[in-house]
Structures are given as C-alpha cells and as structure tokens.
C-alpha cells in the first residue's frame with residue numbers, strides 16, 4: 001500500500017553542482033528516516049538518505065543483495081533478470097557469497113596491496129609519460145585515469161595487454177545506463193567471448209596470478225572461474241578510473257585544498273578518504289530487498305520490497321559529519337560508506353586507495369602547474385552511468 005499523503009517519487013538525480021549529490025536528497029533526509037520511492041516501472045520501494053539507517057540496512061539479516069530481487073533505481077534497458085551467474089558473488093547472499101569471496105580476500109589485504117605498490121607506481125609513471133608525450137590539452141581520462149586501474153587489475157588477474165582496451169569498452173558500455181539493447185548485447189557477447197577464450201587457456205596453463213591461484217585451488221568449475229574473473233574486472237575498472245578522474249577535477253576546483261596537500265604530502269591518506277566520502281561516485285547507491293515483512297526505521301517494509309541507499313546522501317549526513325558539504329582533506333573523522341559496509345563492503349578497497357594515493361601524488365608531483373584546459377562547467381559528466389565521473393578531462397600545464 002502506498003501512503004496517499006506521500007506518493008512515491010523517483011530517485012533524485014538532478015545536480016546543481018558536479019561535486020555535490022542531487023539536490024532532492026537534503027529535504028528527504030531532514031524529514032524522514034526512510035522515504036518512499038518509486039522505481040522506474042512504478043513499483044513502490046524505499047530510499048535511505050541517512051547514515052545510521054544505511055549502516056543498519058547493510059548488516060540487517062532480513063535484507064538480501066541477491067540479483068533476482070533488485071530493481072534499477074533509474075530507467076535503463078539493461079535489466080538483469082534471475083540469479084547472478086555462478087561465481088559472480090557481489091549479487092549473492094551468504095553462504096554462497098562467502099564461499100567465493102573468501103577465495104580471493106587474500107589478494108586484496110592491506111599487506112598484499114603494499115606489496116603491489118611498486119607495480120602500481122610503475123604503471124602510473126608509464127601513463128604519466130604518455131600524458132607528457134600527449135602534451136598540454138590532453139584528455140586525462142583517456143591517457144591516465146582509465147588506463148591505470150585497468151592495467152593494474154589486468155596484471156593481477158593475468159589478462160593479456162592485447163585484451164585490455166576492448167574489456168575497458170565492454171565494462172564502460174555495461175555501466176552506462178543509456179546504452180541501447182544492441183550495444184549492451186554486443187558488450188555482453190564481447191565479455192563472454194573474452195572469458196571463453198581466456199579462462200580455459202589458463203586452466204591448461206595456470207600462471208602466477210589470481211586466476212592461476214584459483215585454478216590450482218581446484219574448488220571452482222570453469223563457469224565459476226569465469227564469473228569470478230568478470231566480477232573482479234567489472235568491480236575494479238569503472239569505479240577506480242572514475243574516482244581518480246573525479247578527484248583530480250575536484251582538487252583543481254578546490255585550489256586551497258590542493259595547495260594544502262602539496263604543502264603537506266603526509267595528508268594524502270586522509271585526502272583520499274575525504275575525496276571518497278565527499279564525491280561518493282557510486283551515485284545510484286546500493287540496493288537490498290526484504291526477504292520477509294520487516295519493521296525497519298519506523299516503517300513496515302513488505303517482503304520483496306527494494307530499499308536503495310543513496311550513498312552520496314548518507315555520506316553528507318550532518319548527524320554524522322560536521323560541515324558535511326565542505327571538502328576538508330584534513331578531516332580525521334572518516335568511516336564513510338563510499339565503499340559500502342557489512343559483508344559486501346568493497347573487496348578492492350585497499351587496492352583502490354593505493355591506486356588513488358599513488359596516482360594523485362605522482363600526477364601533482366610531475367605536473368605541479370596542472371589545470372583544466374576547459375571551463376570547469378563544461379566538463380562533460382557521466383551522469384548516465386552506474387559510476388559518476390568526468391567523461392573527459394582536458395588538462396594543461398606549463399611545459
């Protein structure tokens with residue numbers, strides 16, 4: 001039953017500033033612990049804009065992340081129906097989820113990420129060589145921010161360099177909600193074609209990388225190995241590239257914060273955390289659905305109803321953060337939900353932080369006079385994608 005006084009509204013998506021969440025969230029957060037929301041097909045559901053309620057939802061046993069019950073909060077032709085593919089653990093619940101996740105957590109610990117730092121530094125510097133060669137006016141997204149995370153992840157899994165660019169395009173198409181059905185089908189078929197070539201070839205010749213380790217473990221079928229590989233590739237590429245680009249755009253437009261960082265490089269860890277909070281590039285949030293009728297945040301959520309957490313809004317909750325709308329790279333009170341929370345909290349979070357730290361540090365070190373080559377309000381944004389960030393970012397510097 002929909003409350004007649006509060007008819008469900010669609011997810012707010014209109015932004016008046018590229019660095020801030022859509023305008024419609026603040027009044028909802030001020031008024032309600034949980035709000036009614038209407039999914040694009042008219043199905044009523046729920047929206048969370050407060051931090052405390054979001055954290056509670058992510059650890060609540062009555063809510064599921066299984067793909068079959070999730071509805072996209074914004075219109076798209078790219079609907080995924082039925083359960084997730086075997087091995088694609090992000091859209092499953094325990095015990096299936098933990099069965100797969102625990103096989104790869106060892107590759108994404110703080111310690112393992114530290115060991116990967118020299119590889120990340122090498123890739124970052126090689127891409128910065130390309131930027132220097134491209135010269136002032138180059139598109140940072142094309143030359144630097146997209147390439148770095150995809151090269152890192154491909155090296156970790158053992159994906160040949162020749163496959164990297166097309167994989168990048170497939171992931172981008174599947175993360176773009178405005179992709180047409182033929183475009184999406186072509187991307188799905190490109191991705192499946194890659195997996196069907198790559199995984200069997202490594203089963204007969206396992207290497208010293210994540211996939212080789214999973215193969216030698218002997219616990220997964222070929223289909224599961226494909227699902228795990230696809231999950232790691234899609235998890236890493238679109239997210240980290242957009243965050244890297246968005247962070248650069250934001251720092252260039254907040255010169256006081258950039259100057260503070262350049263004066264005190266020790267602030268880099270805190271700056272990355274603050275950028276993850278302030279920007280929250282998973283701008284369509286994270287959704288769960290009720291496994292049973294459940295009392296939550298003062299409401300009855302009916303079995304099957306979907307709840308979407310507006311991650312950008314919860315990370316700006318004034319109940320949780322002082323001056324939440326201010327970018328403050330010296331902020332020490334983190335604990336943001338930009339990388340999720342609970343059992344599904346981002347598997348690659350330490351890797352993402354390392355790529356961002358190394359990436360920002362090396363970029364501003366080598367190009368201290370870096371600035372936008374276009375007007376700040378002319379930067380085209382990926383607001384039609386699952387992950388938000390600049391579509392291109394043309395930059396210049398003093399040679």
Ligand code: HEM
Pocket residue numbers: 065089090091101231232235236237239240243281282286287337338339340341343344345346347348349351352
């Ligand atoms: C700045 C970059 C990144 C952001 C903002 C980000 C964001 C997120 C968020 C919000 C979730 C939770 C989704 C939910 O609860 O429904 C998540 C999960 C996940 N992320 Fe990331 N991510 C980033 C980088 C990465 C990287 C580098 C990897 C590489 C492996 C990765 C792999 C995953 C996977 C596999 C999951 C699903 C985890 C699970 O269900 O157990 N992510 N990410």
